[in-house]
Amino acid sequence: MYIKKLQILLLSIFSLSIFVSTAQEINIDNLKKHIYYLSSDKMKGRATGSQELKKSANYIEKEFKKYKLSPKGTKGYRQSFTAKVSRVVVPDSLRRAENIIGFLDNSAPYTVVIGAHYDHLGLGDFGGSKDPDNIGKIHNGADDNASGVAGLLELARHYSNNGVKEQFNILFIAFSAEELGLLGSKHWTENPTLPLSEIHWMLNMDMIGRYNPANGLAVIGYGTSPQFPAIFEGIQSDIKFNLSKDGNGGSDQTSFYKKNIPVLFFHTGGHEDYHKTGDDAEKIDYTALKSILQLEVEVIDKSMQQQKMDFTWTN
Template sequence: MRSFMFILIALFSINAFAQPAYPSEKNLARHIRYLASDKMKGRGTGSEENVKAGKYVAKTFRKLGLTPLGTDGFFQDFTAKVRRVVVPDSLRPARNVIGFLDNGAENTVVIGAHFDHLGMGRQGSSKADKPEGQIHNGADDNASGVAGLLELARYFSQNKEKEAYNFLFIGFGAEELGLQGSRHFVNNPTLALAKINFMSNMDMIGRYDPGRGVGIGGFGTSDKWPEIFKDVKSDIKFFTDRAGSGGSDHGSFYAKQIPVLFFHTGGHDDYHKPGDDYEKINYKGEKGILVLQIQLIEKAMQLPKLQFTEVK
């Protein structure tokens, strides 16, 4: 009996170890609660808390064994121009955080999300009546996307597969100030843009509503997306949009004629307000969105490098 129990335990352990490192609600909650806590004071560009958020992303990349591909380790520093503010315009230090998963492939898939938000309401475009001095935690916008970025990095780096493409995981800075981090990257790439297959962006994926579903933009940016989306099965309701430009970091890649996907669960009453807190995140829904995204990425990687299509 003891030998039989040992065999059962061994088989269970092997099976559990063999399972892919799928996204975890627990991990998503841990990342979002840290990034969107009051102690992070809204992660405004140029703030000490924004630096901490970038270091958190870099620390996670390092733990996952990703290769630094910034200009200074994982970091790519730049200067952001602050506009639309309740204080005078100014220049502020900002950075992207870049980690590379080398599968020895010719081309690379980019997965991105921005980690900055509106800070204490003195920069960006708060919709609060009296924003100055209020913490804008940005749990959905965009701690949810960063958590997704980190979980996808964990999945693709820990799934024991050598994929047909490399991966470049990027946490973008200064998105709320006009996509400045992603624009800086595409104008100063640390990996040749010609080697990028497509870019997948997550911005506000934390408020999944089963009635609406998750919107996926960029469907028109390659003639292969309809084939890739065909027969995809998911518990998550989704709909597609052809546009490749728009108000998030994928737009910078689209402008360089790179196919994109953009995941977004839509606006809500807390958008760009102090009430965007981690307690309101739909963690189960976000996990489902990431599993859907994994399916699409893995199907896309079965094809040759995608060709760009301009959306008229």
């Protein structure tokens, strides 16, 4: 009887270890599912204020609920605001937008913020398109930024199911209206749903799907905290990554940097399909995307071994 109980106990421990190990693996199939859905023609380019962006918001919220993240918006998972199109004159220049916000509550005093914007250019008819011959056609935005949202959702899955109660909370934010001038992240940092003083640091993913081995992955913001050198010490990856000090840049981490919060911005760089109709899901390098997220997990985990991170201006 004793031996049988011991066997059952060992089998249970083994099964749990297999579950935790599987949960810790970044899943390429999940990444493909998210990117192919968000950048399909049916989503019509996810323009701010569109019905298709609302469908994207619903998709993200459903995933947050599946991972049992707590709602951390102003109304459930949502934080609504008005976004204005200012690059060109359009009849509907004022558009309703929503940040989607989920919280992994580890009962910790401080929180890591992980963010990515989920809007794109729609049909390219409200400014920003680099494809003048195809204005009025769908700009799918697979790399920009379905890739970042896929990363956001996969990190949410990982940290919700890894069997570990970390020493920090994690706030996951899908920002809207980034393409209109970082409006979603600006709104959140001006109207935060948790105190800015409680933020450990912020990680932003924008265009992480088109890795070019010749250039490597850009990790921007390395100079925004004196703790980042210790965090990156000894970190290795099967992809090349380059550390850049500046905290400013053309994406949502800038809004946090301007509030004296340490930031890192992960970015695989521009390409011939940037803000054009050819930015499609089949062009994403999913193997490299998995490696980027594995690198991010290591960085996040090592950051949780630090005390609350100090901030440094880089310019």
